[in-house]
Amino acid sequence: MTESIALPAEPHHATRGGLMRWITTTNHKDIGTLYLIFSLIMFFIGGAMAMVIRAELYQPGLQFVTPAFYNQMVTLHGLIMVFGAVMPAFVGLANWMIPLMIGAPDMALPRLNNWSFWILPFAFTLLLLTLFLPGGAPEGGWTLYVPYSLELGYSFPFMIFAIHLMGISSVLGGINIIVTILNMRAPGMTLMKMPLFVWAWLITAYLLVAVMPVLAGGVTMQLLDHYFGTHFFSVAGGGSPVLWEHVFWFFGHPEVYIMILPAFGIISEIVPTFSRKPLFGRTSMIYALASIAFLSFIVWGHHMFTSGMPVSADLFFMFSTMLIAVPTGVKIFNWVATMWRGAITFETPMLFAVAFIILFTIGGFSGVMLALVPADFQYHNSYFVVAHFHYVLVTGAVFAIMAAVYYWLPKWTGHMYNEFWGKMHFWLSVISVNVLYFPMHFLGLAGMPRRVPDYAVQFTDLNMVSSIGGFVFGASQLIFVAIIFATVYGGRRAEARAWEGAHGLEWTVPSPAPYHTFATPPEVVG
């Protein structure tokens, strides 16, 4: 045999230095870090685009950008935040924490793990390159609706291929996470004993493997229609543009839960820690996650009530959608019940978690409003929808990611973050985010359409308020970056159990977690 497979002694640090360490790494902690840094960069790129959008909407009329460029910003902002910021952040957390939480030495398929990450920078290079092409970036919205999408020029194939790459990365990552959870648990770590974050990711990974291929198939059909003369989406040939909406939302609705189930898992870890009580209704939380995942496959039509479906389909999708409120309600109830009579302290992770519970619930309620077919005919494509999904994705998913970063940063870096600045970041964020998104409900109900750079003058006041909130929210995130840097390079030393109320295997290893952990599996008892 060749020497390349000679087994070296277990190193306690990375085997290579410099850039090659990060390019060739198979270590779940390194790869988790890569995912998290990548996600943070994308968060700021997508955020900069959001700032362009809010600057343009500060006043009616066109001040800064052309309508075409505005549409490009809207499209790229959506694609980058969904596929570049939120999803990689959760995958990064999964990489770092799942092996630590289940007592595994690493992810099950370490080389594949490296590949899943290293596809992503290339995918987003491909997508962002389109900004420099004649005609600019894609401008059909992140949902890539036909026929807009099919009318794109030079950017079209790059957008499609970038999505293919993101899909490959997600499917490979999803397979790896499922296999890790099913096959790498320490002895005694039965499925029902697994931490909720791990459970949430098991179900999320299953959703990823199930729906990303459907999106890949869908964009492939767009490619064929655009360049090879097929008629999937053209009525002239017996196809239908509504087909795209069905394919997209069959992917898209589970995708929404891919972005929120790991958040549920995070909140289910943080709330018990800072309430110093076990999670209320643990088993029901697991069943609620599974029910939400199951329902996510049969509700996609609620995104297209106004696109033209038989009334029976409208009714089916309306009722199935409202059913989701039941398991989601179970979760909200259980988090609140966990806090009930707990010895609660409000460190930054807990503040973000509590804000998550309240603000995500607002987003959930507006979702139930949108699920009602007759009401949706009014709300559809208005700013009400923008308010709804930013409440679930920013004060939901993004707040949960921030909570998780503050919660596990001591474990990753070995240092405590500065609590004062953490709280400053939280309060600035939570106030400004509501100033940013709450007025959008009223704008939408009053009839302001989304994805338009100009608006009627009566919408001016609320748009100004919203834009100011947006600028403050954007600027507040610089504090977040500063805190992360400060914590990586210094700060009070963190103990192995950084939070006194925290339970779980990840708190049994030192902080910072050594390069290799659980080389011999721990015995899980109780």
Add this chain to the structure above:
Amino acid sequence: MNVSADSYYLPHESRWSILGSIGLFSFMLGAGIWLDGYNLVGPLVMGAGVLCIISTKFGWFGTVIRESLAGRYNLQVDRTFRWGMIFFIFSEVMFFGAFFGTLFYERLFVVPWLGGATNMFFTHALLYPHYRALWPTNGPAHAGGEFSRMPTWGIPALNTLILLSSAVTVTWAHWALKAGHRRKVVAGLVATIALGTTFLAMQAHEYYLAYTHFNLTLHSGIYGATFFILTGFHGLHVTIGVIMLTVILIRVLRGHFTPERHFAFEAVSWYWHFVDIVWLGLFIFVYWL
């Protein structure tokens, strides 16, 4: 050979994945440039990507095979590969599901609606009064001109027979492997590869006939679109399957497998059965009904 290691094998570096990423990037960048109309640069960049991807496959799988032969993989690693393959095939099922879903939606809903079904009476009467909702169809505009579908009981039925037989031969080879009869394994694999290749040749001929005799092309409306995307991607998967079977045949000839440990063989046979089952769906819903 094939002594089991004590602990779960963890590689310390991944040399090939970055080349795989560069290859995918280059492949897709080149394809995009080509589609945007640059007929020289595009194929060159794309070709470079293909080379990178092929090198990655050789390097990566080569490493895994060497590690496997050196006995680095214990039973837990074996289970990882099994679960991984199961979920990979599941993702492929969903990929084909998108196209079958497209076929069913277009055929069962869109085409009848264009013909005035349910409450679409006026849509039909005002927009497409001459359109009759029959399957196969190329739509109200008769996209691509008059065409006819492939006769079900010709090549498609023969191809069904070929693929079903290949499922038998690959299973026969697997039984022989478990019983330790190497010559039978080789015979079974050679037969499977031969049947797979025959299938592909027949399908190539079928495409030729479709274009020259039946005027069934990519432009033939929704029938042509669903026909070619389903059979095309299936054909691509058969091609990949034949390549994988060939690799397995070479490994059998080199004596890589024992009656107990031969997951690579099993994984490929799972994949082959999956491709087979997809074909049954195609035969029923694309060619027959």
